[in-house]
Amino acid sequence: MAKNTRGTVTAFSPFDARADAEALRKAMKGMGTDEETILKILTSRNNSQRQEIASAFKTLFGRDLVDDLKSELTGKFETLMVSLMRPTYIFDAHALKHAIKGAGTNEKVLTEILASRTPEEVRRIKQVYQQEYEASLEDKITGETSGHFQRLLVVLLQANRDPDGGVDEALVEQDAQVLFRAGELKWGTDEEKFITILGTRSVSHLRRVKCIRSVPAYFAETLYYSMKGAGTDDDTLIRVMVSRSEIDLLDIRQELRKNFAKSLHQMIQKDTSGDYRKALLLLCGGDDD
Known part of the structure; x- marks a missing residue:
């Protein structure tokens, strides 16, 4: 799923799943928990590497890594670490079920x-x-x-959206006219036309018709409002940070800085605390100021 092009989290090298599993077991064994070790390992490995660590953990110790994390950690920090451990598609499926x-x-x-x-x-x-x-x-x-x-x-x-590629200018013009007639020129709106075009055309095509925003700009706004005002919407903050960390979080950071004159790093620093904050800042990958 992740394209690893504009993400803040990439494959860690040199990677040793066994050594990471042993370090995590040591961090959770006995009295007290070494949260620092847990957050440093899990935020610096990509999702596929985390799955290898979980597999090595079970092989070495006969224990489920996620179950151990749940029993040793608490609150928002626990939610973030467990979210990082979910395989990418399971993470999305879980978010949809919850929604x-x-x-x-x-x-x-x-x-x-x-x-x-x-x-x-x-x-x-x-x-x-x-x-x-x-x-x-x-x-x-x-x-x-x-x-x-x-x-x-x-x-x-239905997952029938056209693949991104060359844009057919004639079709762009045709869709622009259809949307104009379906909206501006009609008493009421012909929603079916909008639904068909928005749901099936490629992203590049839709941007030429100027009827969608860029994905990073959308997520920048989502992150901004998750931390703006009284209280933080931690469900949204965790969902976006985890799901975009390997895809386009660098672009999201840029859009947030450009559109809201604040850096994601600064907002996390101000609106979160403790190990939860440390882990989010590591996922953020740097400050844009």
């Missing part, structure tokens, strides 16, 4: 994940959701949403 569970649906999370992932990633998320929860993601989402929003999510779940 449609209980009273009220978190529409922002549904949109964020399904609209920002590639068609291949959406297909994998659907498979993993079925395996993990023995339920259809599409059925769950249609059961908890309605109207035009539901239809857009269903279109996105």
Whole structure:
């Protein structure tokens, strides 16, 4: 899933899964827990390396690394470390399940994940959701949403968005006219036209029609508002930091600095504390000031 192009977390080298597993076991064995060792290892290895560490941990000690982390850590720091240990697609599937569970649906999370992932990633998320929860993601989402929003999510779940590549200028012009006629020139809005175009055209194409924003700019705004004002929305902060750390967090940092005149590093420093803050700052990967 991660493209490792503009992420702050990349493959650690030289990597030794066995040595990391032993260091983590030592950090959690006996009286007291060495949180510093845990956060330094887990924030500096990429997701596939963390999975190798978990496998080595089970082989060496016959113990589940995530279970040990849950029993030794607490609060937001525990949530962050456990989130880092989830395989990428399971992480997304878990976030989607959480978004449609209980009273009220978190529409922002549904949109964020399904609209920002590639068609291949959406297909994998659907498979993993079925395996993990023995339920259809599409059925769950249609059961908890309605109207035009539901239809857009269903279109996105079909994972039929055009691949990014060369942009067909004639089609861009045609879609621009269709959207104009469906919106501006009509009493009311022809939502079906919007849903079809927004849900199936490539990202490059949609940006030419000027009807979507850049993904890093979207996540920069999401992070900014997760920490702005009274109280921090830690669920959002953790979800974005973990899911984008290997993909485009460097770009997100730049967009946040440009659009809000603050650095992500400074916001984390100000709005979080303790080992949770230390781990987030390591994932952040530096200050832009």
